[in-house]
Amino acid sequence: MLPFLIVGGIGLVLVLISLVFDEILDFLDGALSGTAVGSALVVFGASGAIAVSNGLPEWSAYLISAVVGIVVLVGVQLLIRSLRRSEDGTPSSPVGLYGVTRSTVTTTSGEVSLDGPHEIETRLAFADETIPRDTRIRVIELQGARVRVERATPAPEN
Numbered sequence: 001m002l003p004f005l006i007v008g009g010i011g012l013v014l015v016l017i018s019l020v021f022d023e024i025l026d027f028l029d030g031a032l033s034g035t036a037v038g039s040a041l042v043v044f045g046a047s048g049a050i051a052v053s054n055g056l057p058e059w060s061a062y063l064i065s066a067v068v069g070i071v072v073l074v075g076v077q078l079l080i081r082s083l084r085r086s087e088d089g090t091p092s093s094p095v096g097l098y099g100v101t102r103s104t105v106t107t108t109s110g111e112v113s114l115d116g117p118h119e120i121e122t123r124l125a126f127a128d129e130t131i132p133r134d135t136r137i138r139v140i141e142l143q144g145a146r147v148r149v150e151r152a153t154p155a156p157e158n
Contacts, residue, residue, distance in 0.1 A: 001052045004065065008045020014038030036076040044069035092118055094139045098152055105131040105149060112137055112149055125149050 018034030044065045051061035099114035105127045112125040124146040131137060136152035 001049050004045045004048030004052065004061070006045070008042050008049065011038045011041025011043075011045060015042060032073075033077060033080050036073050036080060039076045040069040040073035043072040092116070093142060094119065094123070094147055095142055097139050099137055099139070099149075101125070101131055101133050101135045101137055101149075104133050105137070110149075112139075112147065114139065114147075123147050 014034055015038035018038055047068045048061045048065035051064050052058065056064070094114055094116055097114045097116045097119065099112045099119070102111040102113055102122050104110060105112065105125050107128065107130070108126055110125045110127070110131070111122045113119070113122050125137075125148070126146060127137075127149050129151075131149065131151060137149040138152045139147045140150050141148040
């Protein structure tokens with residue numbers, strides 16, 4: 001049982017180092033994360049210790065531990081890859097989105113709410129013409145944190 005406890009302890013230390021120092025221990029140029037390897041070692045040690053304490057032969061404890069450890073290694077690595085892909089990268093462009101003015105939008109200031117899936121707050125906006133509050137608009141340009149908008153339907157000419 002002692003080898004399983006040692007391997008599990010090393011795995012726990014590896015997991016803690018990887019979590020505290022943000023994956024400082026990546027293996028094979030990032031193909032294996034330190035968190036995945038550490039998790040596999042912890043599960044290897046724990047399942048081996050459980051198998052031995054339940055009276056299973058030593059060879060079966062190693063076999064069970066190896067299989068469970070590999071499954072955990074692959075599962076954690078896939079989960080980490082999935083989480084890395086879903087991290088916030090470059091923000092999506094609001095150009096082309098429609099919305100509604102929340103205040104009067106002038107050539108220098110205003111606020112709009114956009115209908116995009118990632119648009120949960122109002123945005124600062126400006127326009128080439130004054131657009132009254134509660135008017136349907138479309139974003140035509142992004143300039144820094146502000147958006148330039150125009151009426152979604154042209155204003156009626158008098």
